Amino acid sequence: MNVLRTLIVAAAMLAAMSLTALAAPKSIKVATDATWPPMEMVDANKQIVGYDIDFLNAVAKEAGVSVEFKNTAWDGIFAGLDSGQYDAIISSVTITDERKAKYDFTDAYTSIGQILVVPKTDKSSKTIADLKGKKVGSQIGTTGAMEVKKVAGVESKTYDEIGLAFEDMAAGRISGVVCDEPVAAHFALQKKEYKEKFKIVGKAFTKEGYGIVVKKGNKELVALLNKGIKAVKAKNLDTKIHTKWVK
Amino acid sequence: MSENPTTHTPIAVGDGAAIPHKSDAGLFTAWRIAFFGSILLCLFLAFGRPDQYLAIFKFIPDGILVTFKVTVGGILLAIVFGLIAGLGRISSNRLINGAASLYVEIIRGVPLLVQLFYIYYALGRFVKIPDIVSAIIAMAFCYGAYMAEIFRAGIQSIPKGQMEAALSLGMSRRQAMRQVILPQAFKVVLPPIGNEFIALLKDSSLVSILAVADLLRRGREYASESFNYFETYTVIALVYLIMTLFFSKLISMMEERLNEGR
Numbered sequence: 001m002n003v004l005r006t007l008i009v010a011a012a013m014l015a016a017m018s019l020t021a022l023a024a025p026k027s028i029k030v031a032t033d034a035t036w037p038p039m040e041m042v043d044a045n046k047q048i049v050g051y052d053i054d055f056l057n058a059v060a061k062e063a064g065v066s067v068e069f070k071n072t073a074w075d076g077i078f079a080g081l082d083s084g085q086y087d088a089i090i091s092s093v094t095i096t097d098e099r100k101a102k103y104d105f106t107d108a109y110t111s112i113g114q115i116l117v118v119p120k121t122d123k124s125s126k127t128i129a130d131l132k133g134k135k136v137g138s139q140i141g142t143t144g145a146m147e148v149k150k151v152a153g154v155e156s157k158t159y160d161e162i163g164l165a166f167e168d169m170a171a172g173r174i175s176g177v178v179c180d181e182p183v184a185a186h187f188a189l190q191k192k193e194y195k196e197k198f199k200i201v202g203k204a205f206t207k208e209g210y211g212i213v214v215k216k217g218n219k220e221l222v223a224l225l226n227k228g229i230k231a232v233k234a235k236n237l238d239t240k241i242h243t244k245w246v247k
Numbered sequence: 248m249s250e251n252p253t254t255h256t257p258i259a260v261g262d263g264a265a266i267p268h269k270s271d272a273g274l275f276t277a278w279r280i281a282f283f284g285s286i287l288l289c290l291f292l293a294f295g296r297p298d299q300y301l302a303i304f305k306f307i308p309d310g311i312l313v314t315f316k317v318t319v320g321g322i323l324l325a326i327v328f329g330l331i332a333g334l335g336r337i338s339s340n341r342l343i344n345g346a347a348s349l350y351v352e353i354i355r356g357v358p359l360l361v362q363l364f365y366i367y368y369a370l371g372r373f374v375k376i377p378d379i380v381s382a383i384i385a386m387a388f389c390y391g392a393y394m395a396e397i398f399r400a401g402i403q404s405i406p407k408g409q410m411e412a413a414l415s416l417g418m419s420r421r422q423a424m425r426q427v428i429l430p431q432a433f434k435v436v437l438p439p440i441g442n443e444f445i446a447l448l449k450d451s452s453l454v455s456i457l458a459v460a461d462l463l464r465r466g467r468e469y470a471s472e473s474f475n476y477f478e479t480y481t482v483i484a485l486v487y488l489i490m491t492l493f494f495s496k497l498i499s500m501m502e503e504r505l506n507e508g509r
Contacts, residue, residue, distance in 0.1 A: 075467050079476045102474050137458070141471025157378075158468055159458045168458065171371030173378055 027066045028221070029086040030056060030212075033074035035161040036139075037186045038245040039092045042071065051182070051245040052090045055109065056212070058237045063228030075140045075160060078103065081215055088221065089213040092180055094143045096208075104218060105211035106225045109238065113204025114147050115184045117177045119169060120199050125176065127202065128154055134175035137165035143208060144178040162187070170197055180208075182246045190247065282492040285485045292482065303469055303482045310465030311486060317382055317451045317461060322444050324387030329394020334424075336399040347395065354392035360453055362389050367457045382454040390447050394440070401436035402428055434505050441498035445491050452487070462486060 032040045032052060040050040048069045060067045070086050077089055081103065092112075095105045118125050125131055132153040138144035140158040148156040157174055159165040165177045166187045177184075181204050188198040212229075214221045232238055292300040335347025354362070366385035370376060376384075405428050413423035455464035466483035470476045 075471050076476070078474050079470075082474075082476070098472070099474075140464075140468055145468075146472065157458050157460070158464070160456060164458065167368060168371065168378075171368070172375045173371065 026064075027068060028060070028088060029068050029070055030088045030090055031070045031072040031077055031080055031086045032089070032091045033077055034071045035074070035163060036092050036180075036183055038182055038247075039180070040090075051110075051241055052092060052210075054241045054244065055232070055238060056090045058232045058241065059109075059212075059225060059228035061228075062231035062235075063224045065224065065228075073160065074142070078213070081213065084215075087214065087218070088225070092183075092210055093213050094208040095211040096143065099213070102216065103213045104216050104222050105213055106222055107229055108209025108211050109229050109233075110242070111207065111209045112181050113208060114144050114178055114206045115181045115204045116201050117166075117169075117179070117184050117188045117198050118175065118201055119172075119197055122175065125201060127205070128176065128178065131176050135173070136176040136178060137168060137174045138162075138178045139165065142179070143206065144180065147206060148178050166191075166194060166198070170194065185247065278492060278496065281488065282496070285488050285492070289482070289485050289489070299475065299478050300482065302473075303466075303475075303479055306469045307462060307465045307482070307486065310460055310462040311490075313379065313460055314448070314451050314462040314490075316379065317386060317454055317459070318444070318448045320383040321386035321390060321447050321451065322440075324383060325390035325394050325443070325447070326440070328387055328391025329398050332391060332395035333398025333402065336395055337402055351392045351395050354389055359389050359450060360456065363453055363457060378457060378459050382457055382459045386447060386451065386454070390443060393443060397436050397439045397443070398432070401432040401439075404435050405431050437505060438498075438502055441495070441502070444498065445495055448491055448494065449487065 032048060034040045034042045034048045034050070036050075038050055040048065040052045043049045048071055053069065056067055072080055072086075072091075074091065077091060078099075080086060081089055093099070093105075094112075095108055099105070116125075116128055118131075128136060128148060128151045132151075133155075135155045135157045136148045136151075137157045137159055138148050139162045140160060145156060145158050148154060157165075157168075159168070162177070162179050162183060165174070165179075168174050169177055170193070177187075179187075184200055187194050188200050189195060212225050214225075289304075293304050294301075332347045332350055335343045336351065338344045338347070357365075363382070363385045366388060367378075367381045370381050370384070409427055409431065410420075410423055413427040414420070418426070451461060452463040455461050455467065458464070460468075463483060466479050470479040473479070
């Protein structure tokens with residue numbers, strides 16, 4: 001009798017445990033290169049903040065998962081996904097054919113373009129092509145770097161972080177920087193050290209969409225995140241996040 | 248200078264690649280296997296697997312050139328810094344001695360990567376110099392401190408009698424240093440300088456962090472757009488290995504040549 005009771009209790013406990021495990025929200029690890037303000041950056045309290053962070057938290061809430069962010073250097077962020085150090089990347093990643101061949105993307109969640117920033121002393125340059133024979137900086141492995149390399153006669157210089165490119169332009173070592181529109185606006189229009197020195201020229205010259213990256217074949221996670229993105233867009237939460245971060 | 252000093256104090260400085268010695272048969276074989284093995288592997292990868300590897304080999308040559316420039320420029324300037332600071336370290340003038348010692352202590356206490364960032368961006372604030380020159384200055388500034396210790400030890404390893412003999416022949420101290428001590432010290436410091444050269448060649452990969460388009464940076468650029476991380480870094484490692492092995496052999500040959508002259 002006693003044995004039977006113990007068995008029943010044990011079975012009930014096991015069932016309860018498995019139930020709580022099922023009910024507990026699934027947690028996903030997400031990498032971001034927090035050197036890309038205002039999309040992702042580290043604030044004064046050493047917290048990772050920004051548009052992408054708020055956006056993914058909103059998506060995760062809608063999809064019923066919890067997110068753990070991991071600050072990872074951009075150069076190698078895809079390699080970490082390959083080796084399974086995290087489940088996804090949200091880091092202003094433009095959906096491109098080359099990347100789609102190796103990784104899976106969610107639907108695009110926002111659209112941006114590449115834009116050129118030059119020193120205020122440069123009165124004539126309108127496009128990258130006007131900087132022939134000069135050095136133009138961008139972050140390594142970004143669509144900005146790819147755009148610079150496309151222009152013949154311009155020397156491409158790649159940096160680990162976009163902030164270092166702007167600092168090098170302030171030091172006069174390069175004549176232009178190409179990056180995503182919101183990032184350019186952050187550095188050239190808002191940062192007080194650079195506001196006086198730099199200007200954005202022209203309009204964005206590419207049309208790109210940011211997507212969340214997952215390992216090739218992880219259909220389950222893509223579906224889950226897409227569901228969350230749809231819900232966030234339906235509730236118009238993304239517009240609120242946009243106005244909060246992008247000025 | 249007819250006297251052959253045979254009791255040089257061995258200098259135990261250096262973290263470069265092991266420089267093979269003629270007498271060291273085991274090392275010599277290992278060198279051969281590593282050197283010719285990596286060249287053969289490179290050839291095999293480039294022509295046996297051209298779809299994955301040929302593009303990498305086509306992408307990196309200008310990076311090799313930059314690495315070479317930074318290394319050679321760095322070592323030459325470091326020898327100048329090192330010689331000045333090394334002479335300062337043995338100077339009896341307290342001010343010069345103090346300044347040289349301070350330089351050595353400060354530089355040796357700050358990590359090279361931090362120094363590179365510091366000198367590169369600090370220089371950028373005040374003077375407009377090209378990135379590669381800043382990188383060379385930063386490397387030389389750091390290695391000069393280690394070089395100073397090598398020169399100091401090398402000069403001090405020359406028996407005191409040499410200086411005394413030179414002075415008694417009527418030479419000035421400066422003359423004695425230039426014509427008697429330094430030529431002998433040079434032979435003593437050559438192996439450790441060779442070590443430093445190899446170490447600097449490897450450390451030059453750190454300048455890739457300053458957006459100097461050296462070998463490692465070219466590799467990272469390639470990998471970050473092609474996502475072929477394994478293939479790219481295999482090639483980068485092999486090219487560095489071939490370079491360090493080639494130069495360590497060259498240095499050991501130079502050393503043998505110098506020893507023959509004794």
